[in-house]
Amino acid sequence: MITCAADNCPSTQDTRIDGNLITLFPFPEDDQRKNQWLRNCDLLLSDDEPLYLCELHFEESYFTESKDLKPNAIPTIFDKKEELLIKQEEIMSQTTPPKQKQINELTLRTPPQSPFVQDNVSLFFI
Numbered sequence: 812m813i814t815c816a817a818d819n820c821p822s823t824q825d826t827r828i829d830g831n832l833i834t835l836f837p838f839p840e841d842d843q844r845k846n847q848w849l850r851n852c853d854l855l856l857s858d859d860e861p862l863y864l865c866e867l868h869f870e871e872s873y874f875t876e877s878k879d880l881k882p883n884a885i886p887t888i889f890d891k892k893e894e895l896l897i898k899q900e901e902i903m904s905q906t907t908p909p910k911q912k913q914i915n916e917l918t919l920r921t922p923p924q925s926p927f928v929q930d931n932v933s934l935f936f937i
């Protein structure tokens with residue numbers, strides 16, 4: 812029995828979507844890509860058994876016309892992972908310092924008048 816390695820995914824080789832058997836893809840042979848898949852799935856490398864992911868975790872753009880995976884395909888669709896990404900973006904936008912604004916305020920400020928001019932003005936009012 813082949814099952815999907817993704818956390819919380821119930822897909823097996825017998826799972827059907829709209830009457831068609833779901834497609835399970837073996838992890839890539841290439842170490843770099845394999846590690847990328849494992850990272851995206853929050854999985855540790857396992858040499859004991861071959862791992863598979865079902866088609867639900869790949870964006871449509873990663874499929875060829877014959878429903879094969881493209882060589883550069885990476886699984887990106889995981890419920891948990893998406894929540895994490897949204898949280899990370901929120902944290903990023905909160906901690907970004909408003910540097911650009913500060914610089915603008917400084918450059919907009921008029922230069923201070925020279926002491927010579929200020930002296931003249933005070934003398935005039937006395």
Ligand SMILES: [Zn+2]
Nearest residue numbers: 815820822865
């Ligand atoms: Zn799956």
